[in-house]
Amino acid sequence: MSVSRTERLLNLLIALLNTRYGLRRSELREKVYHDQSGNDVAFGRMFERDKNDLRQFGFDVETLTDMGWSEDDPATTRYRIGKESNRLPDVQLGPEEWTVLLLASQLWERAALGTSAQSALRKLKASGRMADVGLPAGVQPRIKPAGQAFDDLVAAMHSRHPVTFTYLAGTTGKEELRAVEPWGLGSRFGQWYLMGHDRVRNATRHFRLSRITSAVTTLDKELFTPPADFNVRQELARLPELPLRTAIVDVREGRLLALRRRSSDAGNAAGRPATGYERLALQFRDPESLAEELASYGPDARAVSPSELVKAVRRRLRAAADFSAAPVPSYRFGEARARSVRKRTSEDQLKRMLQLVPFLVHNQGLHIQDVADQFGVSRKELEDDLQILICSGLPEGYPDDLLDIQWDDDHVYITQDLDLTKPVRFTVEEACALLTGLETLNGLPEVAEGGALESVTLKLLAAAGEEGLRAASLAGPEVAPADAATHAAVRQAIESRSQLRLAYLSPQRDAVSERDVDPLRLYSLDNTWYFEAYCHLVRGLRNFRLDRVQELHPNGVPISADITPAEGAPAKLFTANDDDTTVTVQLTRQGRGLADDYYAERTAELPDGGLVADIRFSNTAWLPMFVAQHGGAARILAPEELAEAARTWLAASLAMYGD
Template sequence: MSASRTERLLNLLIALLNTRYGLRRSELRDKVYHDTSGNDVAFGRMFERDKNDLRQFGFEVETLTELGWSEDDPATTRYRIGKESNRLPDVQLDPEEWTVLLLASQLWERAALGSAAQSALRKLQATGRTSEVQLPAGLQPRIKPAGQAFDDLVNAMHAGRPVTFRYLAGSTGKEEQRTVEPWGLGSRFGQWYLVGFDRARQAARHFRLSRLTSAVSIMERERYSPPADFDVRQELDRLPELPLRSAVVNVREGRLLALRRRALESVPAAPAPALPGFDRLAIQYRDPEVLAEELASYGPDAVAAAPEELVAAVRRRLRAAADFSASQVPRYSFPSARPRTARPRTSEDQLKRMLQLVPFLVHNQGLHIQEVASRFGITRKELEDDLRILICSGLPEGYPDDLLDIQWENDHVFITQDLDLTRPVRFTVDEACALLTGLETLNGLPGIAEGGALESVTLKLLAAAGQEGLRAASLSGPRIGPADASTHSVVRQAIEGREQLHLRYLSPQRDKVTERDVDPLRLYSLDNTWYFEAYCHLVEGLRNFRLDRIQDVRPNGRPAAADITPGTGVPAKLFTPNDDDTTIILQLTRQGRGLADDYYAERTAELPDGGLVAEVRFGNTAWLPMFVAQHGGAARILAPAEVADAAQDWLDASLASYGG
């Protein structure tokens, strides 16, 4: 969509909104399109495309005909857009409800629905300010990004398109091609599941996203309709958890303290004797693929001995990682350096944003232009480009007073003519799902679920979302309650009271336990894995600590320093960049391209096969061979050469432990 087309669609929308009796196609052609070509067929196609675009933005174009005449006669057919049918109802929220809603909107972060959640929030903010709302001190729960497959499945599900992918069946251990009509996505037992209709088996089936062995392909030319009463939450609640089983693992002497903490006292028999220089441990697990991912990352320091299903899963991951690392390096080039966004911005994004911008400015007069840009997540230049298009838009052949009137003199933005764009468009399916699923996810968060604000804001949003809100039943988020509520409570109280903490902490990368005094700054999560950011006096810098790796934590009686602030950015980052970081060039497959967001890539280059080359900064490169092995063929290191060679040596040694 070019800039001129963006402006044309905006003018068409304003014209159809501001007519009581409707406008004939000839009037629109003359006054909005300024088309004098005389080609009725070409104009008709353009008009139908534009009507479809407006429908995608939430505006339904009504067709009115003269009594006794057919819609096929353009001379007697008129078009308009109802002022109420496409608008978001007013939603009045008190400060407690705004607090809950802001937490819910931040949950998705870089996940597929992150931009949809922010878009929905801006629509709600258009009718009132939220500056007085204070989020709970240092609390930032988030949903862990589920990778490119999740993004593709959400897009296919909301568009009603079937998908195909290769899948490793847990019951047979065989990899098969599947064609599925996706009905819903949900998280249970720490894993994301797709529920859908398997066309080959002619029945509903569950698919664990971690078992997809290929990218998801969307069948763009086909459509399907899910069951009208489908609710993925109810469906996954009936899903039995996998039984606990025991694996036998040979662990190098004196290594892998984190794995040893989980070992059982008795070790079942294994088909092969213990390896020299290794201890034989018994580790409980439910899903062999999850444990295989962990064991693959340990490389030659941990060798699975039983059961054979687990051994094969580790070997398959290591082989895939080794094959990918040894493959030919693709040709690529980075664009000029710039902060990376979740996806490239499009003209469709611009028009959608402008339709939110007008009502936002109407109800938030006089904001500084940089604050407006920050609210919409764009640069000042992008905002000024939007405003320049808006001030040239208005009623067809209207007077100056019939144009949108927006001024930003002295860097403060005012709007005095809005042309009936004062209320936001109703929620899209993505927006409704993002907020309502986020609210449902907050149910397990201490201090939030107990109040009545969560329930009341959910009911208000359900009423405002209408039909789109009902489709939120196709998504169900993970449980985000912390596994260790007592540790979570101690850290949160220390943040609120500005107290210093003393902790004993197990660092898997260094494979040792250290004692530290820290000034806690903020708590955040990825699903139910919780972290806290703190100033660590041992290393004299900001660090992130996983709560489940804390062996002991208590206030040490000293106050936290008042001049230490959290790292920049909301939400908190798992990795804090430093000047002495090493720049690593990674190649990621289409399945693994989400890792570029997870590790805050500074530059990326697209590859023809849907993958990426990403430039990422790491403070410690010693663990990168573990990273490559863990992701089993989804990531490789291209540069520096010594780091790539270290990863290849790690994979070779790991495969040698399994017979080469």
């Protein structure tokens, strides 16, 4: 959609919204399209395309026909859009409800649903001024979707297109091509699952996203209809938990303290370990999850049994080694990278402008940069939008018939809105992002108490209408902390601004250290909780996993007044420092989400859908673990000494299995 087409559609929308009796095609052709070509066929095709585009945005273009009185008085067709067509109903929220809604909108760590949640929140701000509220003291739960496959499946699910992918079958251990009608996505037992109709087996099946071994291909030319009453949360609740099993693992003496905490001595089970190793027994349920962990330990650990676990570890190590040995692709970095889900389009621009006008109506006088930040665009992009808007209006084109927006003093005011005072209704993605987020917050006692969560959910369901009902196709993970006592202690320290003394296990350094920290905020990725703190041992901001805290208690010292959290919300899991090493990594299409996870500074697109990314790491010694853990989805390109260290480490790991 070109800029001129964007302007034309906006003007057509305004004209059809602001006519009581409708406009004839000839009037629209002259006053909106300014078409003097005389080519009726070409104009007719253009007009039909534009009407379809407006319908895609949710506006119902009404066709009115006046029957003539005689053969000499032919029928007349007029067009209009009702004032309330596709408008979001007013949603009045109190301060506590806004607080809960802010938490829900920030749940999605990244991916398309994160963008949709922020878009939905802007629409609610545009339907009425938001109360002056903030997030609960230091608490920021988040959901981390399962890579690029998650984004692709959500898009296909909402557009109702089937998909194909290769899948590692749990029963056979073989990769198989699957064709699936995606009905729903949800999290269960710490894993993301796709539920849908398997066309190959002609039956309803569930697929774990971590077992998808290829890119997801969408069959754009095909459509499907999901069951009317489908609820993915109810379906996943029927899945039985995998049985508890025992794995035998050889671990290098004196290493892997985190693994040893969960293990017991296996004695001489399945034979004797090699010299320098100890044989341990581990309880596990999912061989793939344990294989990912054991692969990351490389030559420090060797899976002995069961055989499917051994095969899974070898498969990951072999895939990582093969990818690391592949030829380096040709690539070229662009400008420094801003985190985004996808390239912006002209359709995005028109959607944004339809949100922008009502937002400005209800938020008069905001600084232009604040408005740009609210919409996630640059100041120049916003000014381009405003330039189009002030040239748009009713067909006559007189000054009073145009949108009137001023920003000469860097504060934006709108005095003529032409009935664009209400934002359009939620899209399916927006409704799913907010409503799924609200349902996920039920696991946090400090949020679920008080009734605000229930009341805001009911209000949004009513406002979302049919799109809200489709939120049943998405279910987030449980976000309640596993160690409620540690979580409560850290939160209390944040609220009282008290320093903590803690003993902390660092898997990268394979050691327990004691340190004094100033806790600043709590946040989670799914049900794994972290807290950001100023660490006096290293004299800088660090992130600590709650399940790695060995001991924790207040030390009686208050937090210094000049210590504040890192900028931005949500909190970053990885914070780059000036002395960090810049590492160039190649990521496959399945692994490209790691560029966002590690806040890549710049990226280069590859023809196969993968990425080359520059990422800053403070500790490069663990990079071989990073490569092995992702089993062929990531490799090191530069510096060469780090790439060679990873290849050597992978070779030593495979040698443990006779490769």
